Amino acid sequence: MTPFLVMDVLERAHAMERQGIDVVHLEVGEPDFDIPGPVREAVAAALAEGHTHYTHSLGDFELREAIAEHYADRYGVSVDPERIVVSSGTSPAMMLVFSLLLEAGDEVIISDPGYACYPNFIRFAGGVPVPVPICEEDGFQLSAEMVARRITSRTRALVINSPSNPTGTVLSGERMEEIAQLGVRVISDEIYHGLVYVGRERSILEFTDDAIVLNGFSKLYAMTGLRLGYLIAPQKFIRPIQKMQQNLFICANSAVQRAGIAALRDAGEDVERMRRTYDERRRYMVRRLRKLGFGIAAEPTGAFYVFANARHISADSYSLAFEILERARVGVAPGIDFGAEGEGYLRFSYANSIERIAEGLDRIEEYLVDRERR
Ligand SMILES: Cc1ncc(COP(=O)(O)O)c(C=O)c1O
Structure with missing residues (x-):
């Protein structure tokens, strides 16, 4: 396993905070919002009503129905x-x-x-990650042609992630359609779905039934610590997955599964409020980062990240992230965390209040001026 470098930055930031230093967090990929009211009420009600036992290994049936309804309504x-x-x-x-x-x-x-963890998951299961470079000039869009060149007799799957961590890119419908037609099984990580600010995101299931969807409640519903997610797979895979689930995990948290139903059915207003707030922060952050000289060739339109080119400052994103932390007291994620092609970039998260984002960018501005003088 390789370490998750952003966690190294975060842990150093926490050590500085313990010494009384104020740090602005633009490194973490976690919503700063509380859970939506209907979710909080549903967890409390679930506990009061005794939803504290094992559920069906595939999940509470009503939650699975609510997920199916969500995919029907949205896509x-x-x-x-x-x-x-x-x-x-x-x-x-x-x-x-x-x-x-x-x-x-x-x-x-x-x-x-x-996403930094994909290669580790793949290796952990005995597989070999095969990276396809994507570049800012092409809007960080994965192309079917580039993927096709890497298909071999050992290829088992292709992972897509739209909106993407770390680039904030939303894959176009045309590109998804081309990718779906390649004949490689697509695993579509749709965890940032719903957090889109221009146009709309597409589910891989709109293009093929043979894909596997990964999704969860951490980002859209700000439920990171409640731990709830799901997968949608072709029917033939369900029994083998169920056997693993029964042995490895038994089931997901039963009370939180009830909260998942409330999130899908009743948290629409909260989600829209958070989405609009993220969008304000996104526009502010992109504007300011560009003014500070960072390269943002393609405006990010989803998730809550800006992947900015910082090569004019340093080609070593790891050292730069730590220098910004120590000197400017702002946490940012080093691009190298996300693959060799991410070197020279920094990932800025706007999952923080606009006041703190402004404070963080002010500090980076001062740091850059100071750096020029040295
Ligand atoms: C692309 C992507 N997939 C999956 C995850 C993990 O999400 P969860 O909290 O549902 O395990 C993250 C978390 O940052 C992510 O960015």
Whole structure:
């Protein structure tokens, strides 16, 4: 396993805070909002009503029905609740999926830059991550042509993640359609769905039924610590996944599964309020970062990240992130965390209040002026 470098930054930031130093956090990929009211009420009610026992290993049936309804309403796709497996977050669902698909030496195509944990999950299941470079000049869009060049007899899957961590890119419908037609099984990590500020995101299930969807409640519903996610897979995979779930995890948290139903059915207003707030912060952050000289060739339109080119300051993103932390007292994520192609970039998260984002960017501005003088 490689370390998750942003956690190194965060832990150093926490050490500084223990010494009384104020640090602005633009490194963490976690909503700063509290859970929506209907979710809080649903957890409390679930505990009071005794939803404290094991559930069905595939998940509470009503939650699976609510997930199926959500996919029908939002994307117009029909998903049988029997094809859904509920898990304690997207991460365990990811582990189940890679364990299901991979034998030693099997290859999985991923984008570079991409979510830092994918290669580790793939290796943990015995597989080999095969990165496809994506670049800012092409709007960090994965292209079917580039993927096709990396397909071999060992290729078992391709992972897509739109909106993306770390780039904030939303993959166009045309690109998704081309990717779906490549004949490689697509694993679509849809965890940032709903957090889109221009146009709309598409689900892979709009293009093929043969794909596997990973999704969860951490980001859109600000439920990171409650740990709830799910996967949607072709029917033939459900029984093997269920056997792993029964042995490895038994089931997801029962009270939190009830909260998942409330999130999907009753938290629409809260979600829209958070989405609008993220959008304000996004526009502010992009404008200011550009003014400070960071390169943002393609405006990010989803998730809550800006992946900014900082090569004019330093080609070593790890050292730069620590220098910014020590000197400017602002946490940022080093681009190298997200793959070799991310080197020279910094990921800024706008999952923080606009006042704190402004304070953080003011500090970076001062740091850059000071750096010029030295
Ligand atoms: C792309 C992506 N997938 C999955 C996860 C993990 O989510 P969960 O909290 O549901 O395990 C994250 C968390 O940062 C993420 O960015």
